[in-house]
Amino acid sequence: MAGTVRNASGNGRVALGMLAGAAVVGGSIALGAGALAVALARRVLTPPSKRDEPERIVSVDLANHEIVLAATDESRMRGRYSFWFNQESGHARLGDVLDEGVTTVRRRIESVDFGRLERARAGRFAGWWHLGPWELGHDYTNVVIDTPLGPAPAWHIPADEPDGRWIVMVHGRGTRRQEGLRAVDAVRAAGWDSLLVSWRNDGEAPESADRRYGLGGTEWPDVDAAIAYARAHGARRIVLLGWSMGGAISVQTVLHSAEARDTVEGLILDSPAVDWSDILRFQGGEIGLPERFAGVVGDVLRSSRLLGLTGAEAPIDLDALDAAAAADGLVAPVLVLHSVDDGFVPIDGSRRLAAARPDLVRLDEWAGARHTKLWNQDPERWEREVVGWLDALPPRD
Structure with a gap:
């Protein structure tokens, strides 16, 4: 964002x-x-070349698996999160809040994956949980998608019992494919393959000439190429799942691409950048x-x-x-998950989108969760909402 x-x-x-x-x-x-x-x-x-580390570390107790942070909206979040420190050279996974006071919050340390957390003085929370598909324990394949700018890496993770249903997962601004890994287990068990894609200027896919984001307006052809890849490799039904700006890219894809409009059977938008x-x-x-x-x-x-x-x-x-203003162009059902406490992308745009197309758009409003961290706050609820919606999604005629 x-x-x-x-x-x-x-x-x-x-x-x-x-x-x-x-x-x-x-x-x-x-x-x-x-x-x-x-x-x-x-x-x-x-695209950010250096990430802010706004969370101040007060103390780290590795022996007791605890960390104390200065109290902020982020450090108070319930749930489990990635925690990056020392300018991405260190990564830990933090569990739920153990207790909090006026000025500090104590959380459980689930793991320190690399780096010296005990020496760090600051860090940042992220919605990532898995560092790579290998952590999920499922078969996966490194694949390459031929985008208009050149080859872009992606991960293909097949369903338990593949039957041609694919979800193309589109990460948001300033993140990478790993953002979508937390969704894989649930959709895989529900029978959907996952294709986690990269797109121009995200640090993995080819760069555009200007090396600038287009806020969805220039990135959508890369997702369109991913749809073509999925179809060429056996996909019969396709759903797009996008986080934040990835949601904006997903919407622009179905608005601009005739093939996507005719092929994509639904969109799932988590904390989307609608307006x-x-x-x-x-x-x-x-x-x-x-x-x-x-x-x-x-x-x-x-x-x-x-x-x-x-x-x-x-x-x-x-x-x-503005996806809400262009909502008349939508032809497939849409599930939107957004928190009133997002903190970065206000929920107003998602509400406008839902109001513009009540026949197609279902809005699931959350409270307490921060931007793109709904799964982290309550994975059971997130997975129940998404899988329930997928199960009820009618095949396109």
Whole structure:
């Protein structure tokens, strides 16, 4: 998901410098607002090269398998999570909260997979649980999908008893294929193959010329290629499962590809990025910006004159990427899972999508879970909702 500008990258700082002494967007935006809008627009489009580690480690007791963290919305989360530290050189798995106070939270350490957790001072939570498909204990194959930009790696994990039902799993912004592994066990037992794909600029698939995200508008051809791969390898029924921006990519795929529209029988969207303007308003509000500032960022992204500052190859129209506004183009059933306490992507877009197409869209609202971490909070509920929906999904005529 899009970050905020308080940790602007080096590229963001370059953009600020380039705008010194100038005004942007038709000359009506003052220096400070224009510079900030460009920095935020650039950050939204730029794949992260370094991840923030906002969770402060107070103490680590390896002998008793416990860690104490400063109290935050993330450290208070119920459930089990990956915990990255030392700039991705260390990884642990943390269990549920043991107890919490006003300033600290004590959690169970399930494992330290690599790195020296006892020496770390900060880290970040992630929704990943499995580091690779080998941890699941199922047969899997490393495959290559021929995308418009070149070969992209993927994992194919067949069902217990394969019968031609495939789920194409699409990870979100700033993550990789591992994000989808937590869903495999449940859908595999329900009879579905899993194809966990990579897409342009995610660090595994080929890069685009501009090395920028398109917020779903440029990535969907890679998922379309994955659908073609699945069909060529025996898929008779296909469902797309996308997290966050992966949800946006999935929706854009069925809206833009005639083959996908005719082939995909359903979509499962976890914490989806439905409305980028709404997301920018929320993110801006988190750092004290007025709601109207999201419109300024949208103007920057839409402007062909500012491509040199954003780094994008082409303008991006956020209105054109609004899945709720384009809901009339949906033809397959959709299951949306979203938390009112998401913290990064507000649930409003998902509610608009469900209201726009009540005949197709079912919204399962959660509370307490943070962005894309619904499974981590309550895996039994997540799997029950998803498998129940899949079991009830009618085959396309």
